[in-house]
Amino acid sequence: MRINYQDEQSFLENVFAAYDFTKEDSKLLADTLVDADLRGISSHGIQRLKWYLNMIKEHIIESKNQPIILKETPTSLLIDANQNMGQIASNLAMKKLIEKTKKSVILVAVIRNSNHFGTAGYYSRMAAEAGLIGISNTNTRPLVVPTNAKDAFLGSNAFAFTFPAEPHPFVFDGATSVVSGGKIQVLAKKGEQIPGEWAINGEREVVKDANVAEDILSAVAFTEKQPGGGVLTLGGNSEENSNYKGFGNSLVVEILTGILAQGSISADTNTGKHDFSQFFLTIDPSFFGDLDVLKGNVESMFDRIRNLDHTPGTQIMVPGDREYKRFDDNKVAGVAIDDTTAGQLDDIAKDLGLKAPKAI
């Protein structure tokens, strides 16, 4: 079914408020989920609501807490998310960075003691909309198996990079691993096969059945004992296809988040600890040249790429093209939610005396 995005927004605001988030935080959290749904990143949309509420009930997330700024200079920021949702500290961090970047040219922020922060692209886009380069990273539960290893150790470790452009910013946003766990979950729900080299079992054999892969991932991410297997690094199963480069990219994010923040590394977030860490960076491109000229140059590069000769039946898309198209479409057509999620929303609504968004 499809629901109106404004109905989704107000429903989510009411749910979060009922769980003791401030009015401002409720609005922000709702916006990050609606934004993901509008962009077709449903793995990070309203289907996460039940999972978030469970973590609040278990006091993994402390909804009344506010982030604490531990250190601040004209170029840098260290924030304690105070065990509340990652979105709240991340929004605070990115707002502060944006405010100062025109003066300092480049800034960095690190967040510790945090939780899931939604999509990495949300914060990087805030920077792009202010005419800046924005980089966002988070570590995650352990899901990803290093080159040659049999056990998951690294997170799927998101990386988002944006650059200002028209008709929309360049937005490169996703897991550093070959796919996110969410993409396998979606196939498993549909009972489909995995089309590429995405997941392996404990013997490092490629798993094609999405349900088998999903069972492996659940065990790997949420239980203390590593049962073997997980998601592959970008490059796939074989060293010959340079999967150690994907491994390196994932390790870079691990260092910028868990290590710099002195929080847990991804490998340790399934053993009683649940703290994630986030990393943000902004750069003012106008230090290097007139922003309109830079934007013109980057837009011309993107157009040349989009128009390269390509294989029949395919399309060349620049990062961001797909999600901005969906954003415009879904604002009109409504946001698609699956039946399981629809049922969960009804239960949540009933429990709180609210009305779930209706199908349009």
Place this chain on the structure above:
Amino acid sequence: MRINYQDEQSFLENVFAAYDFTKEDSKLLADTLVDADLRGISSHGIQRLKWYLNMIKEHIIESKNQPIILKETPTSLLIDANQNMGQIASNLAMKKLIEKTKKSVILVAVIRNSNHFGTAGYYSRMAAEAGLIGISNTNTRPLVVPTNAKDAFLGSNAFAFTFPAEPHPFVFDGATSVVSGGKIQVLAKKGEQIPGEWAINGEREVVKDANVAEDILSAVAFTEKQPGGGVLTLGGNSEENSNYKGFGNSLVVEILTGILAQGSISADTNTGKHDFSQFFLTIDPSFFGDLDVLKGNVESMFDRIRNLDHTPGTQIMVPGDREYKRFDDNKVAGVAIDDTTAGQLDDIAKDLGLKAPKAI
């Protein structure tokens, strides 16, 4: 044959001095090549010498020029390499960044009007040795084909990231594409097959014969008309294995170098223009926590990764492990050079009235 690395250094210093580089620049250039050879990155070692000298003779490289600092703030730097070797401006940039990072926490430098700069890792390691995070990027000749496209457009676009650690820093250094052009060149010299999905022809079919691939790359990188084909993005030939993520990584480097510097993008460096651009970034990790504690944490993470259960006959290596091992070995055993290069060195020596390094 193998040559002593100190003999290599003094020979190279004399050659560069004979081509009108300053004494200091000659020493630096020699050091970057010897360093690459010691680390087993022979594609970026002394075998490049003839290629460099040809570019000097053709005035693509202007050996007497000195870099010009166009803009400088406590956090940022814009440098014109003044058409001299990339190593000279890059070394200047990284030294300036390192000097200021303890005060400013994070800095950025962009270089325009530059040439080849050797290995990206060289400059990032300077940062790591000063207790800092170091990031280095360069664009290159066009070699890499975007997802679904048939023509090369992107450079192999190197990315290096370092973090201080013992017994050696974390050094992740390489092309953002599935492999560098140099790796295919090495196989072509040996007449071997390509083991993975590295290169494609103009119909986007995977090419396994390294000599065929090498012919494609030479045409793609150095002639005006794009004949089709090139190196694949990380992820290989198929969208199903997320090769658009490798595409995205390459585009990020393109933006940070050619776009920010307002130089040529990689696609335009085969059409009469030869200017490359470079990007550097440093972060002081000790802003976020005691450096010894952070190093201890990262070292413990690396050791846990190295000791994960793995497939028989393989080894798990953390980025940097292999090159530091070779560095120590080759200091003793000497640096390996192939017969073609040995012949070229003899010719260069004869031409300048010098003595080429002898086999040990």
